[in-house]
Amino acid sequence: MQQHVYKSVEITGSSDKSVEEAVQAAISRASETLHNLRWFEVTDVRGQIDEGQVNYWQVTVKLGLTLD
Amino acid sequence: MQQHVYKSVEITGSSDKSVEEAVQAAISRASETLHNLRWFEVTDVRGQIDEGQVNYWQVTVKLGLTLD
Amino acid sequence: MQQHVYKSVEITGSSDKSVEEAVQAAISRASETLHNLRWFEVTDVRGQIDEGQVNYWQVTVKLGLTLD
Amino acid sequence: MQQHVYKSVEITGSSDKSVEEAVQAAISRASETLHNLRWFEVTDVRGQIDEGQVNYWQVTVKLGLTLD
Amino acid sequence: MQQHVYKSVEITGSSDKSVEEAVQAAISRASETLHNLRWFEVTDVRGQIDEGQVNYWQVTVKLGLTLD
Amino acid sequence: MQQHVYKSVEITGSSDKSVEEAVQAAISRASETLHNLRWFEVTDVRGQIDEGQVNYWQVTVKLGLTLD
Amino acid sequence: MQQHVYKSVEITGSSDKSVEEAVQAAISRASETLHNLRWFEVTDVRGQIDEGQVNYWQVTVKLGLTLD
Amino acid sequence: MQQHVYKSVEITGSSDKSVEEAVQAAISRASETLHNLRWFEVTDVRGQIDEGQVNYWQVTVKLGLTLD
Amino acid sequence: MQQHVYKSVEITGSSDKSVEEAVQAAISRASETLHNLRWFEVTDVRGQIDEGQVNYWQVTVKLGLTLD
Amino acid sequence: MQQHVYKSVEITGSSDKSVEEAVQAAISRASETLHNLRWFEVTDVRGQIDEGQVNYWQVTVKLGLTLD
């Protein structure tokens, strides 16, 4: 991180494939309204089960964006 | 939770009666500007004391709302 | 606690009224199959929101039962 | 909190009715010997079970009092 | 989550490929004896190393199942 | 740990002598009904006091057993 | 805290001098768009190093503002 | 625990022999001035090293005493 | 730490200048009634904001004192 | 784990593809100088964002190696 002021927001994305795709889904949706997204940190990995199979993944990320 | 993208916000509500009423106060105020509130998680229960009595309760909740 | 061997199980109960009622719901259901329940510890307080109102409370408890 | 020096003490109160009443029991007992109690924070919610019913609640609070 | 009573169990699955496959292994084995599995939460990601390569992944999940 | 599926259970044992003996008491009791116990992790060390002396130790362990 | 509804936001400020100055930088930037900032809590203290010297401090604060 | 009001205090005891003896040292010293000590919880286990040997153990316990 | 019995107390001090001065304020006030203070550990750094400026710092410390 | 003495080191690896590849990158680099690496535990999953896309993953692992 460079010498900026950052704001953090918490977003949960989902995917029926992988943790990585769920994180990207969260970032893609957030970047529609938030500019200057710089970093993320995974804070929670959950999911739904249907008939003994992972139905989809739900991954919560803290996203950091520069304010200046 | 269904397969959505969620955003979380942190709100503190208060009540002179109960934990439950303080949570509802936080949700009521948040729902004035935030739509699609779906779930909450209590993260902190505090309060103020006046002359040996609970004066009011202050309960912090993380609120989840759908972005799509 | 007296000098016993204890087992802990984690149960989530729900109620549309209060934290207390959700805890009792968890204990009532658990006591149908588990005997000798002795103590509980609240580990999570969450809930669902519908149109700006708490729809119901979901409270997770760790329940301790004696094995001997 | 105003610009004071505070001391914190940890007290556990109990009640057969509710979390709120157990917190008040802790504060009432503490205020017999401690003056200037200002705030509390709930740190633990436990209880005893008797025949599948919550027998009583035990709630631990950190109490803050002004020293000056 | 709907208004049910849930039980949580903790299972560790393993895979030589990925975190996702290790989670599915845990769920598949648990669903042989536990019905109504609904959700999971990843609580630990570990693994074994052999000659500088990840030998296999070991992922611990908390699994939630409906009791009613 | 080898490449198995594990289940974890939480048991509290007690002893008037030592932490080690309380852990063994928890394992001995659990092994009456659970086979294939492989590892343990101490998660809590508590105890009861009587007239200024440790009356007995209560140690909580998470026990891991292979399911396959 | 008085009997209000509060919202919390997470901001990271930086300074090449001190923790205190980095916190003030976060608050100053946040107060350009957020009114009624009332309290802060430091949640993370990090920084960058250049040739064996602290280059700048990065301090994350949770900021509380009144909504009413 | 029965239906009492409890106070908790934090004490660190030491011993050159064992964890158990350090806990007893903390309780013995505390019971000189505090009556009605009922339970303890170990919160920290540390120690000093001298020439590659444990010199002494320092164990911190939270002690619970009845106030009524 | 040498081989003593220690007691810990939790005090919050404040300062309009710095974290360091708030810690010293807590220690100075505590040492009016508590002798043999030996060490401290910072457990919380908060503060109040007034018109976009840090109004004062509130720092909570755990203070250790020898009992013997 | 067998009856050895282990040392733990903390390494962060990165990958533009996946969590798994970032872990392997950390292990591969560490095994250039450290022999007898046996196990890992993921302690942090972060990453960098560039124009609304995950640029690369940064995964921190604790690595265990036998000393004997």
Next chain:
Amino acid sequence: MQQHVYKSVEITGSSDKSVEEAVQAAISRASETLHNLRWFEVTDVRGQIDEGQVNYWQVTVKLGLTLD
């Protein structure tokens, strides 16, 4: 602790007898290559089970050594 610069390392020792002996095993092995070991802190207590008996204890300690 005196006014030194310290480094911390994390070591796991084992013993088939006790927690104390496992800690000493970790310290003894570390002191073969590290001089000036001064203190330790227990961070994890685990172990292996064989046929319903504790086979051996595995205790992880953070060791502090002076660098100057």
Next chain:
Amino acid sequence: MQQHVYKSVEITGSSDKSVEEAVQAAISRASETLHNLRWFEVTDVRGQIDEGQVNYWQVTVKLGLTLD
């Protein structure tokens, strides 16, 4: 952070003036033998008290260095 492999080490520095100076002391000592130090994270702030005054500060930092 750029796309490197990092190693983290834990160092405690001290100062009789401030948190900032204690962090710099830790970094200065570490940089005598470790090159490529890039970032730090404060994990513990403690200190020693002498006659009601802070005698010196002891601040523990996790230091990140690039391995490549």
